[in-house]
Amino acid sequence: MPDTPDIADRHDAVCVIGAGGSGLAAIKNLREQGFAVDCYERETSVGGAWNWRHDRSPVYASTHLISSRPLTEFPDFPMPDDWPDYPHHSKLLSYLERYAQHFGLGDSIWFGTEVVAVSPVGDGRWDVTTRSTGGGAERVQRYAAVVVANGHNWFPKPLPVDTAKYRGQVIHASAYKDPAQLRGRKVLVVGGGNTGCDIAVEAAQQASTVWHSTRRGYWYAPKYVFGRPADQVNDKMLQLRLPLRLRQWIFRRTLRLTVGDLTRYGLPAPDHRPYESHPVVNSQLVYYLGHGRITPVPDVTRLEGTVVELADGRRVEPDLVITATGYLPRFEFLAPELLDIDADGKPDLHLHAFARKHPTLAVIGLVQADAGLFPLAHWQSVAVARWLRLRLSDPVRAAAVQQRESARPLRSWTRLRVVPSSRHWFEVSHTHYLRTLEDLLHQMEPA
Amino acid sequence: MRASSQVLRFADWTSPVPPVAREVLSAVPEPAGDQPPVLFVPGLGHGAWAFAEHWLGHTAARGFAAYSVSPRADGSLRAYVHDVVQVAASLPRQAVLLGHGAGALVVAHALARYPARAAVLASPVPEGWSALGAALRTNPFGTLPALFGAAPRLSRRQLFGAGQAAAAAHHARLVPTPARVYRQVLFATPPAAPVGDPPVLVVGSPDDRVVPRKALDRTAARHGGAPLLFPGMAHDLMLDESWPEPIDAILDWLTKELAA
Structure with a gap:
């Protein structure tokens, strides 16, 4: 006799945390690979850091891009070509809103809902505890995979000098x-x-x-x-x-x-x-x-x-x-060992995206490059979506890919020489990094 | 030969296609329904007008917002593909791309850049030399110069049916395209695989004097199907006397695919 269907079990669905640029790319590319997606967003609108209405948005009135438009746009959804080279942050927000609308991503997003806890239940599956941002009852749902896109520019790094006695x-x-x-x-x-x-x-x-x-x-x-x-x-x-x-x-x-x-x-x-x-x-x-x-x-x-x-x-x-001391990445809903987070709060992830011990846990957008973030977040999420698909469709090949990836030398995709600073540990060269992702994508191409 | 990297797009990063004011014609249903918009891409020599004659209005009447974009003056394959992707991304919803003639080749390249909801290749001109034989048979004087690097001239007989009343008027609206552009479009590196795995339909006519029947079969086979054929029609399906047949069949297919 079949089990009574458990409403909290979302079966093959994937949970995405955050509906900023990285989260939106994750939803779109996961859905393109045929996954059902539930995205939880603590705010009531998309855009993440680029939405100035959000509590956690770091933008100020005059924020403009520092990488130019062609190096910043999603590769499969270009910004209008008559926009300036370095658009204003309000244009970026409208771009993300149009991206979400164009691909109908709103259907997959639960706004005003924050993720409280994410814990593995064995078998690669995850229990995700959510609650309304305003408070209220918690709810637990089970997912086949979790993609974290909670941003890394919202938790200010404290000034390393004591300010208690300062009156200014x-x-x-x-x-x-x-x-x-x-x-x-x-x-x-x-x-x-x-x-x-x-x-x-x-x-x-x-x-x-x-x-x-x-x-x-x-x-x-x-x-x-x-x-x-x-x-x-x-x-x-x-x-x-x-x-x-x-x-x-x-x-x-x-x-x-x-x-x-x-x-x-x-x-x-x-x-x-x-x-x-x-x-x-x-x-x-x-x-x-x-x-x-x-x-x-x-x-x-x-x-x-x-x-x-x-x-x-x-x-x-x-x-x-x-x-302007920068920000620290923070994953308060995850036990640190899941992302191999060290004492300084730095996660250790394969390609800054894949959790090393949990094949169904990934982080999108946790890189800093010499180009815009969206192209990197796009190809990261394509890789994550294809990886999750391959695990289901061809476990033998997936295991082979995992084997090969674990042998990939760190130096092939991380920056060789960077100045020692807590800001630079997830620094990548966009060309090196994208070449590595492309190689991974070729390995996972449908036979 | 593998197409150039889809991930490292140095051409776009270092010398983006310059923006132009694009001519986009449209017919939008009232009220706007749930169906995705359809973007029509004309072939060389034609403009957005070729679809505005019949197909745009008919498509809108069946509940799909319909748009068509003219190729930019002084264009190139890269610029045409850029313009199609720009217009598609400017639409409120994920669009269906429909390319006709050489426009089908442009659409095939655009599909590697933009995850279309679905795609239709109508009377798709095949890449490379295979289009030349058919063109030489029907229009030797217009095509011969092309063998020596000049631009081919499309004749009325190639594009339109014999008894077509408006053929002369349509033919007069064609604009000459430089040989350079013909070469680029026909001899480009084959397009990379479509992104987002859209369903693709090939339609054409066995009596097309530009696209041989065998080329239709080959193009359709590449997308895992057989062509939908409309015997007796000329190359310019959208301007033919019996223009409603193919567009109705296309929209029927689309409705079925979208429901799936």
């Missing part, structure tokens, strides 16, 4: 939304990443005084070189397979010929070669340094009273400190 205002960059917050004030921006530089530039346009504190020297790439978006020029060099040393020489040469020596403005010289850290793309920072609107300062060592002390002994008295 300290906010994380994620709480910076509008230039009005800066107008006429004395502002210290901490952090030399893309966000830190963007906010320093905005402060230069709005604030009365701006200090920009960076720990090390960076290579500030302009948004345009040789009349083209800089990332497109960079990809031309990658297409021609110019060796790294030559690309580094061209990079230095181009910067030297355009903006010149940055130490002239008081910035530290970079302690690494170009392409060895996540690219900081900002044409305006140097401009405002040259106009004296931004004063570069070293690391912050102490905050006390109204004074901020710097590594070189200088003391400044800002009204507002904005910490």
Whole structure:
């Protein structure tokens, strides 16, 4: 006699966590492989980080893309070709909304529902506990696989300096939304990443005084070189397979010929070669340094009273400190060992996507590349969907693929040399990474 | 030979196709139903008008929003494919692509770039040399120059039925296409496999003077089926006297596939 059907058992369905860019790509590509999908989204709309209405969205009023449109769009759903090279964040949101509408993804998304716990039940299946974001009763459903796409730009990394005795205002960059917050004030921006530089530039346009504190020297790439978006020029060099040393020489040469020596403005010289850290793309920072609107300062060592002390002994008295320290990935619904998360909170995943000990658990979008994230998230989710399909249709071949993948050397898809920083551990070169994914996709091609 | 990488798209990343104002004609049903939109892609020499004559309105009357896009002036295969994908992605729902003649080749390439809901290849011009024999037989003077690198001239007899009243008017609307574009479209690297595994239907006529019957069979076999044939019709199915037959059959097939 057959068992009574258990309503909480979703059988072959796959659970996707989050309906931002990565989650949407996961839903679409899983459905394309014939899977039923339940996606849980804690907010009431799609877009994740790109939806400024969301609590966890890091975007501020003037956020624009830092990678150009062709390197940022989904490969099978291009952005309108009459959009600018670097669209505004509101365009990105409308793009994601149209993607969801175009492929009818809304049917698979449970809005206002957050995932509380995900636990393995053996046999590769998962119990997913959800509840309404506002609270209420919890509900457990069983899935054949879980794809995590909860984003990695929402949990601020704390400033490594004690701020308890500081009487001024300290906010994380994620709480910076509008230039009005800066107008006429004395502002210290901490952090030399893309966000830190963007906010320093905005402060230069709005604030009365701006200090920009960076720990090390960076290579500030302009948004345009040789009349083209800089990332497109960079990809031309990658297409021609110019060796790294030559690309580094061209990079230095181009910067030297355009903006010149940055130490002239008081910035530290970079302690690494170009392409060895996540690219900081900002044409305006140097401009405002040259106009004296931004004063570069070293690391912050102490905050006390109204004074901020710097590594070189200088003391400044800002009204507002904005910490652009970046974000930490967080998976509060998963036991750390499921993703092999180490003491620093870094998961260890095959291709930054596949859980090593759980073949039906994957993470989409947990990479940082020298290009936009959506193309990577797209091919990651195609690979995950094909992998899950292959496991069902041809377990023998799936086992062979797993065998081969476990022997794939780490160095073939991770960045060889990156500066030691907690921000750079999931840094990949988009060309290396996509080549590896393509190879994996070929292995899993339908016979 | 494997088509170039679908994952590493250096051409798109380093020199994107420049945007143009595209001519898109449409007929939309009132009220808009549940059916996906259908995007019609004309072949070389033709424009969006070729579908606006009969098929767009008829498709809309059967409950499908219908659009057709003209090939851009001074185009290339890459630009045509780009334009089809751009228009398809601009539609509110996942679209059905229908290409006619050389437009079917453009659609075959677009299917590797855009997960269409379904695709129809109508009187699809085969790649390579096989189209040339048939063209030489019906239109030797128009085709011969093509052997020496010039652009072929399409004759009225090739495209339209003998007794077709409006044939002269239609023929007058054709625009000459540079030989370069013919070469690109016919001799391109074969398209990569369609993404998203859409159902594909091939329709044509055994009496087509551009596309030989055998080529129809081959194209259909590549997509795992047999062609749907409409004897007695000329190459330009959508402008033929009996234009309702193929479009009705196509929409019947589509309705069945979408329900499946």
